[in-house]
Amino acid sequence: MTEVTTETNTRGRRRFRGRAERSRRVARHHWRRDVVELAALFTAVAVADTIAKTVVKGPRGPFMLIASAVALVATAVFHTWWARRQIHAPPGPPPRTAVPLAPPTSALTEENTETRPLEMPTTLWRMRTTVRDEPGSLAALCAALAALRVDILSLQTHPLAQGTVDEFLLRAPQDLATAELTRAVAAAGGSGTWTERADAHDLVDAPTRILGLATRTALDAAELPLALRQLLGRCTIRSVPAKSRARAAQNAPVEGRLDNCVMRLQDGEGGEIVVERPYLPFTPTEFARARALVELDARLGPRIPRAQDVLTLPEGNAITVRRADLADVEAAKAMHDRCSPDTLRLRYHGPVGDADKYLNHLLSPRYGRTLAVQTASGRLVALGHLLWDGDETEVALLVEDDWQRRGIGAELLDRLVAMAVEAGCESVYAVTRAANTGMVAAMRGLGLPLDYQIEEGTLVITARLDAGATPPRAEAAEHSGAESSGAVSSPLPSAVRPAHRDPGHR
Structure with missing residues (x-):
């Protein structure tokens, strides 16, 4: 009982001290207000006395009386405003209100769901x-x-x-x-x-997308045209070799040039990359981004992924499919020497003696991707090219005579088409002779819609691609359990069976 009484007394003393403190504050507050009111009153009396004397002695008494009334009314209004401003205290905290609890999940019935607005497509x-x-x-x-x-x-x-x-x-x-x-x-x-x-x-936001394109370009030099196309939208990209550029465009600055709908950039080999987009002018921001990608490619130099697949042909021979580049030029020339003139004529559509002149262009990653097939001894026996031709894409095959009709051409074509689909190409076309039944059969074996154009013995076969689909023949091979690896992988045709994985493909 004593403890309760002591606690009660303590609380009473605290309340008394609190009231006293508030009383002192109010007293100070009223004292300041009284001083202001007295000052305003004395001022009003002095003004009224002055006005009264002026009215009595002046010639225009009524006008002066009206002016005095206006002054008194203004003083009263000012006094009222000042008094209210001093009396009104700052607003206190808002009153606490009960927060309604969310209805339980069981309350969300089908009837409530039906009343919600449906999302607009x-x-x-x-x-x-x-x-x-x-x-x-x-x-x-x-x-x-x-x-x-x-x-x-x-x-x-x-x-x-x-x-x-x-x-x-x-x-x-x-x-x-x-x-x-x-x-x-x-x-x-x-x-x-x-x-x-x-x-x-x-x-995907722009910085993330640009970093992804830079990563792809850093891993594979052949990705540069694709990265520029994805960065700039629908456009035409042409690569001008260094020799022809030296003759035709010597006035182009090293850092590139932007001319409304045409962008010119210097690549790492001294050539020039020309990007055209007639339907929409380029902006300086787009030009700076494209130039940064080209500079990254130039600093890294020639490079391709070194992944490879080891496959087994039906007769038991093991072959390796991998990416090729300019380092394979001499091996490709040796394969040309082993090919018959008819095979080279069907592939290059020109004089057989000029076949070696095309290899530097075909094997350069600046102009596309190339797949090479080599035997267990390291001999190159086949080449497959996926070439960026402006806003179109060309496929081309060359198989050595002794290795034809074994499914190698179909395997290379499957992989090239898979690369084109991955790159977002809408179609691929092959230029050959009407007598090249092997190439025609390989294109028909893709199971894709084909368009044929024949002019003076030259046959152009165009396959329309769906960027989100896989060619039917490749899809069937996927379901059969075929194995793939790395950047050169694709579903395998039934004529080629996967063998052991090369342990050094990385």
Whole structure:
């Protein structure tokens, strides 16, 4: 009982001290306010006395009385405002309210689910437009897109000398027409608007995508044209060798040149890479990114992945499929010497004596990818080329006479088409003679839609590709349990069986 009483007394003393402290504060507060009120009163009395004397002695008494009344009213208003300002204390904390608990999961019945609004089907778009470089221009553009219920997923800005190019990734309602979107952007101040359908790959942010392209370029020199195409969109890329460039474009600076829709970059071998995009001018930002990729490729020098597959032919011979480059030029020339003139004529469509002149171009990773087939003794017996021809892709095969009709050509063609699909190519074409039944049979064996064009004995076979699909013959081989490895791997045809893995393929 004594402890309870002591605690109660302590609390009482604390409350008394608190009240006393508040009383002193209020007293100080009232003292300051009283002083201000007295000063205002004395001022008002002095002004009234002065005005009264002036009214009595002056010729215009009524006017002076009216002025005195106005002054007194103004003084009263000011006094009232000052008093309220001093009396009002700062607002206290908001009152605590009970937070309603979330309904249990069992309360979410089918009836509640049916009342929720269904998600509207949407479409991804890439849009690029030019706006004035002034405050509020981007805000007006975003407001116009919001009015159409368009969601901005990402935004990149490309500064220009006059204006700014804004590149958007948009999620728009599926029923929104492109013309309506373009009109809304133009009304908001956008000019030169360009739109294109996007896909899930465009959801990756620009720095991550550029780093991925740089990694691919660092691992394989043949990836540079593909990386530039993915970086810049639909464009035509041509490689000009060093000798012809020295004769035709000596005025091009080392760091490259940008001319509206044409970009010229110097590669690591002294040649020139020409990139053209007629439908959309390049920006300085795109030019800087492309030049950085080309400089990275030039610093790293020639390189290809060293992965390889060891396969077994039906008669039991073991062959190795690997990537080839300029280091295989002499071995390829030796294979030319073992090939018959008819085989070389079917492959190169020209004088047989000029076959060796094409090897430096064909085996250079600047112009495409090459697969080589060699025997267990190291002899080169076949070559398969995937060549970047502007915005098109060519496939070509050469198999030594003694190794033909063993499934090697079909195996190389399968792998080349798989590479083209991986690179996002829409089609591949082969140029041969109508009498080359082996090449025609290999193209037909892909199981893809084919187009044939024959002109003066030259046959052009074009296979249309689906970037997300595998050729039917290769897909069937995958289900049969075929094995693959590395950058040169692809599903194997039934005529070629995998053998043991080369332990040194890394």
